[in-house]
Each structure stands twice: as structure tokens, then as C-alpha cells.
Amino acid sequence: MILKSFAVFLPALAAGFGLVHLIWKNDHGIALILKIFLGSGLGLGITSCLYFLRLLLFPGQGGYLLIECIFLTLILIALFVQKRISLDISPRFLPLSQIQILLSLTVILIGVVAISFLLAYARFAPHGDYDAQAIWNLRARFIYRSGDAWEHAFSPLVNRNFHMDYPLLIPLSVVGGWNTLGSEVLRIPTVLSALFFFSIAGVVFSVIAYLRTLSQAALAVMILLATPGLLLFTTFQTADIPLTYFFLASAGLFVLAGKENHRGLLVLSGMMAGFSAWTKNEGIPFVIVMILYTSIVFGILKAGRTFFSLLAGMSFPLLTIGLFKIVISANNDLFTSNALSEIVSKVFDPTRYAQILTHLTTELFRLGNWPISIILVLFVYGAIMGIKRPGSFAEKFVWIIPLSQFVVYLLIYLITPHDLEWHLNYSMSRLLIHLFPMALCSFFLFVNPPETVINKVQ
């Protein structure tokens, strides 16, 4: 059933790959690998938006597979017209050195363990974690089981704890999968989570391999695939791992756009940022972060064209979100139950800062559930390996993106209407996981790659 569930999404993944290939005319072997992993999120994101429009316009719920196929056909036609249908692969990274072979084998081994971990948990907890049952899979069930009356899923009678205002990329992908297979197959959310998890690994690997070296990329992906916290969150079937993916993909594409001076890549970066907002509300501040980051990197005066490309990419997912907010007029719990005077008093309350910082220190120390602090390990590793001078301006300041989103998260804690201790315990570890792959990617762009050391030895 896992393979069948995966097959449901194959046309969307292929169409996503085709779209990236159409926009970014680069046939470097690593670039093609990157396109595969960028295509997965892009394909699923676009398909979910189109499926939402289909639900709004026509009765019934069928047609997810048809939408995927139409999307794929249109992309294939465009590729054919643009003469991009053949892949001229140039495996410039071959032959592999001994260290690269050693690292590659280690990555494969850790990857196999990661797969077995996800499979074991899929049997142990097939419905995912509490949040999946309370929010993501619950929403999918409401929509799927309501048939034509799918809007019933957003009835004001539904308990507010089930967060009706959360966006629909994940629930609609699950609903689409169920409609295609004809029943509520439990493996659909499992497969979606795993797809996003391995796409995170793929994007981290290929961005670093493209901008640096294969060994450096292998080291980064090795840490990522071994991170227990990241694996565990993947088994939860929540929107956190897809959100992490879209953050990473948007930031990675932005850096590539800066390096290649390629506006198409900026469009893709904007799309990924937009899809992060269509995945979870935390994506909305990320969209703003990306816009601000653009003005920092390109300068406000020169940012016009860049903004246009970024916003052009964001427009489709943001329009879909706009439609969703209009049709489903549910309010966000962080702001509806929080009066302005209350927010101001919280901002000036020093005990809240102390409470947040204390909790943050603990969470950062055990980031990703590593047995010893991975931040400390990487800090020592970076100090030993030394810093590599970053190439482009976008690369130099890429760390601003996870840092800004991190600051946004801290501000949300500051003004939260919920009990602060409860909110910190409930969500801080997973908010930090959202930023971990982006931060890891930035780190390995700044540190000297193993090749420099090995080559000197040889």
C-alpha cells in the first residue's frame, strides 16, 4: 500500500520536476538531482492549490489525479515546445574520490536506517501524533467524509482547539490521495511526510553539492538523516516537516538565484515561500522575511525587478490562501483572543523574556534529540575546519533567513494568549526543527569542505 500511495503523487512530482527544469535551464548532474527534490514540493503545492479551486468551483471531490495529469501534460507540452524534453546530463562529479565513496556509503547506510525508522513508526502509530489527529488528518477526514458538503469541515461548531484557520496544502493532498485510491488509506499521510522528509535531505545535499563539494554535502545530509528529532517529527504526520521543506527550498533557491543571477530561480523561491504559507500559518511571516531579505541582499533601490520575480512566484499560493481566508472565515487563535493592551503589557514584561530564554537554552541544547548537543558539535567542527569565504552576497547573508524566522517565533511566544509555559513546552522543539535544515545548510556553506583538507594531505 505504501508504493500505491506513493504512486498517487507521482504525476505531481513529475510535473513539479518538469516545471523547475523548464524555468532553470541547467543540466549539471547535481542541478538535476536538486530539480527532482524541488519538484516534489512544487508539484504537490501547485496540485493542492488547483484541487482547492476545483472544490470551490465544482461539486464532488474527485479529480485529484486528473488535475495532476493535466498539470503534467501541460508541463510536458511546454518542455516539448521549449525543446527541454531531453536531459543532457553531465556527471561532472564523477569519478568519486575515496573520501567521497566512504561518505556516500555512510549516507546510504544512515538513509536505510531512516527508512526503517519511518516504516516501523508507520506501523506503530499509523494515525500519526496528537496534532495529526487533532488538526491535519482530522481536517482531511472532515473534508473527505463530507463529500459535496466539504465546507462543513469549517463549521463554527467545530471546537476551536482543532484550528480551523490552518491552511490546506497537507489536508487536501491527503484528501486527493484518498479520493484517488477510493478509501481512507492510512499510508497516504505517512507517504506525504516521508516524501517531504527525503526531499529536505535531497535539497540540503544538492544545494551544498552544487555550491560547494560532494563530501561537504554528504556530511550535511548525514547529520540531517541521523537527527532523531527530525525523524520523529516525520512520523507525526503533521505539517511541520512540509513547512520545514518549503522554508529550506525557498532559502536554497534564493541563494542559487543570487549566485546564478537567475530571475527564474527567484520566481521558484517565491513560490516555495508562498507554499510555506499554504502549509502552515508560520509561513506567513516567512513570506515577509523573504521580502525583507530580498531588500537587504539586492538593496531597496535595485530590488524592483527582484521583488517582481519573488512576488510573481508567491502570487499563486498567496491568492489561494486569500480565497481560503475569504471562503473560510476562521480567525487565528493567537490574535482573536489577544487584546492590543494585553499584547503591549506582555512585550514589556521582563519575566516573559527570562522564561522564554531559559526554555530556549534547554531546547537549543537538545536540538533534534541528539544525545549530545549538535550545536556544540558543529561549533567545534566549524572551529577546527575553518571558515570558507562565501561566494555571492545572497550566500553570505543566507543565515539571516533562519535567524529572522527564529526572532518571529520568539515574538510570537512573547505575545501568546496561551499559558506561556504550556506553549513553550508544546511547540518550541518543533519550531526549532523548522529552522534546523536551513541553519545546517547555511553552516556547511560557511565551513571549509573536507576536500580542501584531504587534497592538502594528498
Place this chain on the structure above:
Amino acid sequence: MRILRIAAMLSLMALSLFVASMNGRAAYTKRQEASQSIDPVTKWEKRVLPVLDHIPNNITALGYVADWDLPNSDYDVVDQDNEYTLTQYALAPRIVQPGVDHEWIIGNFTQPGFQEWLDQNLSAYEISEIGFGIYIIHRTTP
């Protein structure tokens, strides 16, 4: 310095492999546990789904009362919240709302004294036990 750098890289690999082996052990344990028991969500679904046999098909919203409603009752807040969430998860797309403001109400009681509480809060009702402390309560007067 070169040797130190090579050592750093190999250490990072070794640490990753060590943590991956821990992940592998965790996966093995979970696989064993999964083969020996049904997951708690499926188990809960089996408990509450028979509720649907007792209510008319056109009912789209149900009330929900549990130990957390009983005064001075001893209960675990997290367990109570989980059970409410799982009940909603199992019965979707029917909406399950905490309280007694619906004609059909699900009762989830493990503590004694719930019938006295129901008598005080509902003027007239019929109650059927589904099993495992799950009850379906039908208000016969508004």
C-alpha cells in the same frame, strides 16, 4: 592541523553513525511493539464508533461529557483531552462539542456519580452503555 581536521570529519561521521544506530534500535523496538498490540487510536475508534449505531443518520453534531465535567472528580487532564480529540477524530464529519447542548450526547465516564450529575443537568434523558465507559445519552426533552 590537517590531522585534527581529518579527525574532526571522521568524528562527525562516527557520531552520525552512532546516532543512526540508536535510531535503528528505536525502530526495532517500535516494530516489535507494533506487532504485539493495536495502536491506541485504532483501539479508541473501535470503542466509540458503535455510537453511530444508536443515533439517526441525519445527526451532524453531538454533545460530549466526560469525567472532566464531574465536580470533584479525579482525572488526568491530558488523558481526558486526548480521549475527546480521538472521539472527534473517530466520528468526523459529525461534530463533537463539549457540553450537553445537543439532543445526542456521548458520555465517557470511568468515575462513579456521573448519573447523579446527568440527573442534575438534564431534565429527561435515556442512556445506553456502549462499553468501555462509553455511553450514548438521548435528551428526550430540550
